[in-house]
Amino acid sequence: MRSPKICFTELNQVSSQRLGNFSFLQSQVANWQKLTQIIQSHLPPQGQWQVVYYQNGLLTITGDNQALISQVRYLHNQFIQKFKTIPSLEGLERIQVILKTPDKPTSKKYTRSKTLSNETQQALRQAASLVNDAKLSQALLRLASPDNIKVE
The missing domain is CATH 3.30.300 (GMP Synthetase; Chain A, domain 3)
Structure with a gap:
């Protein structure tokens, strides 16, 4: 060699x-x-x-x-x-x-630009109470929540 x-x-x-x-x-x-x-x-x-x-x-x-x-x-x-x-x-x-492999992108945090109207929030809560699936019901309640602002 x-x-x-x-x-x-x-x-x-x-x-x-x-x-x-x-x-x-x-x-x-x-x-x-x-x-x-x-x-x-x-x-x-x-x-x-x-x-x-x-x-x-x-x-x-x-x-x-x-x-x-x-x-x-x-x-x-x-x-x-x-x-x-x-x-x-x-x-x-x-x-x-x-x-050359690109650098891994960092996760970006997004904020909801618009809040849901009261009618939409109420409709989502009613839908959550009617659904038999627990996970889907919880997801609908989270979506209807005004505190649910940050999404990764």
Whole structure:
């Protein structure tokens, strides 16, 4: 198995440290951020691109647009030739492009914009008293309640 290719000269100073060392990981991330800035001009400008890994000739990039990711995958060989002109990517053999997963949306709280009229509330209460299903009856009573404002 080949040893990892060192991308930047300052990596030579920390390469003798253990792989689990925090400072080594920090330097790796800093180097990948530099690579991200360098390759931005070579990738389609409509996308948001980020280098997440580069070692042993494998460059892994994330993007936020599936159509552009497909385009980069299709033109894989052309992008390899472009990137090989960059001194820190001379040993590039393969590009892996992954769709960046969007952050999970936080739940939004909604407030009822209108309160139910008294007639509607009364009708819901009457319907709740006529229904034999306990869960449905409770749901109708909650709906008729003026305190039932917040919904997640």
